[in-house]
Amino acid sequence: MRRQIMSMLAGLALAAGSLLGAGPAAAATEPPAEFGTDWHDPVTAAPPVARPDTKSCQVTLAEAQFRDFTPYKGSYAPPKGCGTSWSKVVLRLEGSVKGRQFDRLGYLTVGGVEILRTSTPEPSPDGIAWSVEKDVTRYSDTLRSAQPVEMLIGNVVNETYTGIFDVKVTLTFYAAGRAAKAAVTPDKVLTVDGTSLSTPRNSERIVAEVYATGSGGGCEEYWYLTVPDSAPYSCKAAGGPYREVQIKVDGQLAGIAAPFPTVWTGGWSNPFLWYVIPGPRAFDIKPIQYDLTPFAARLNDGRPHRIEVSVVGVPEGQTGWSTPTNVLVWQDEGSAVVTGALTRHEESAPVNSVTYTPGSEHRLDTKGAHGLTVGGYLETSHGRVATTVSRTLANTSVHRWTEGENLDALQGTWNDDESVTSGRQVTLTRRTYTMDGITTLGEGDRLRTVLTLGDKADTVVARGGERLLWSRLDDAYTGDATYTANVPRDQRHAVGTTAERYRLRGSEGCYDRSLRTVQGTVTEDRRSC
Numbered sequence: 001m002r003r004q005i006m007s008m009l010a011g012l013a014l015a016a017g018s019l020l021g022a023g024p025a026a027a028a029t030e031p032p033a034e035f036g037t038d039w040h041d042p043v044t045a046a047p048p049v050a051r052p053d054t055k056s057c058q059v060t061l062a063e064a065q066f067r068d069f070t071p072y073k074g075s076y077a078p079p080k081g082c083g084t085s086w087s088k089v090v091l092r093l094e095g096s097v098k099g100r101q102f103d104r105l106g107y108l109t110v111g112g113v114e115i116l117r118t119s120t121p122e123p124s125p126d127g128i129a130w131s132v133e134k135d136v137t138r139y140s141d142t143l144r145s146a147q148p149v150e151m152l153i154g155n156v157v158n159e160t161y162t163g164i165f166d167v168k169v170t171l172t173f174y175a176a177g178r179a180a181k182a183a184v185t186p187d188k189v190l191t192v193d194g195t196s197l198s199t200p201r202n203s204e205r206i207v208a209e210v211y212a213t214g215s216g217g218g219c220e221e222y223w224y225l226t227v228p229d230s231a232p233y234s235c236k237a238a239g240g241p242y243r244e245v246q247i248k249v250d251g252q253l254a255g256i257a258a259p260f261p262t263v264w265t266g267g268w269s270n271p272f273l274w275y276v277i278p279g280p281r282a283f284d285i286k287p288i289q290y291d292l293t294p295f296a297a298r299l300n301d302g303r304p305h306r307i308e309v310s311v312v313g314v315p316e317g318q319t320g321w322s323t324p325t326n327v328l329v330w331q332d333e334g335s336a337v338v339t340g341a342l343t344r345h346e347e348s349a350p351v352n353s354v355t356y357t358p359g360s361e362h363r364l365d366t367k368g369a370h371g372l373t374v375g376g377y378l379e380t381s382h383g384r385v386a387t388t389v390s391r392t393l394a395n396t397s398v399h400r401w402t403e404g405e406n407l408d409a410l411q412g413t414w415n416d417d418e419s420v421t422s423g424r425q426v427t428l429t430r431r432t433y434t435m436d437g438i439t440t441l442g443e444g445d446r447l448r449t450v451l452t453l454g455d456k457a458d459t460v461v462a463r464g465g466e467r468l469l470w471s472r473l474d475d476a477y478t479g480d481a482t483y484t485a486n487v488p489r490d491q492r493h494a495v496g497t498t499a500e501r502y503r504l505r506g507s508e509g510c511y512d513r514s515l516r517t518v519q520g521t522v523t524e525d526r527r528s529c
Helices: 002-015 137-143 219-225 293-299
Strands: 056-066 072-076 086-097 105-110 113-119 128-135 147-153 165-175 188-191 203-210 244-249 252-257 288-291 305-312 325-331 339-347 351-357 361-380 383-402 407-422 425-441 446-463 466-484 495-506 509-518 521-527
Touching (some): 056 072, 086 113, 086 137, 105 137, 147 165, 219 407, 244 293, 252 339, 252 361, 252 383, 293 339, 293 361, 293 383
Antiparallel strands (some): 056 165, 072 147, 086 128, 086 165, 105 113, 105 147, 188 325, 203 288, 203 325, 244 252, 244 305, 339 361, 361 383, 383 407, 407 425, 466 495, 495 509
């Protein structure tokens, strides 16, 4: 059981995230006076994916150039020589691009299962290279057999936007052995066919994961800045900026979550903030996870069931969100059919309070909240197991802006607290996302953005009142960049400093890395653990 808990906690704290620039970046002492035509390749302070010291085998999943919206389609076959039960499977994406290009979204599926959702950096004229790593061990069921592969980084290339994304993706499989035991992974990895899902009849744990992203170039890319129709601002939503990602089973609410306020590498009108250090999660979008085990008895009846994912707050008829969904299933080997019941379903009244105050500086105050508790039991081969999942969401934000949006500022906090009780084991997770930024357009069309972003999560796993494992994540980004707007690229005279500190502490050890850049040059790369 401890190995299973450790695997789960590692997924929460490390594996679900990715790394970019695993090794220490070379720190230069003399940055240029302003941005030039080249800068340091993208890098983050996130930790590398830990790799066991065992035999490994590598497979190339995709290798393509993306210049339009034509997906790469290929095939995958499991590696030979590393068995079929692995201690770890690591995905690595290596990319390069040069010239001029927007940030773009991408996905990678194997057998219809999405294993990576990503976005790209914006290039320098001279060109950049970047990499992303991700622990994909939990998809081992899919990777044990031959599968079709599809990948797309949607792109537009023309006389102005010249950047073509050259990408290669590999999987490295680490064999199980004395040095590293086989990882505990889901027995089945399923996809939702439209809205239909059929699970094995002996499922004893079911977890849905949703790669939810607000994007597509419209206002939902900046959903946290939207305002009601009565307020004079460029991005509108009748209910304001409160968003919530919901999942339903046969029309009944089964899970709620706060979306992470991702800032892509063109965000906040200032690409100079992101050329070297991207915002948290920008290159490896973590899926929202929902424990649907209380609904397992219903899903185990041998019939297809309706699974629907929606985003609360999106204006009716408006696109801009993508919610691809995988379903991870653990089966009871000792039972052909697992029965039980949903015994508890309690929902608090949703709160979405939006107050607009007009003036020379407009102001929008938002408060949102929602809670859901679901519970059920299963009659398994090892006895009756009761599972209760409780989740509480809260959001507060203050949005300020002036006429013409020459000043545009937001201070926001999102809380997503969850407890999962299964038998005598309890997992508590407290997530906090923060954003505090201001963009101003001043004399001489000098545009300045000052921004801080935070991604925090505290997780505790306990059994019978005894703490077994814990972790505390604190990923903090800060940036301050200025350039001349509305002029050719070589006349922007851009300057900027950015920094990231990624701290992860817990029962499994300590990781602490800090990065700092000035005008695209890495001036600090420090490790403290």
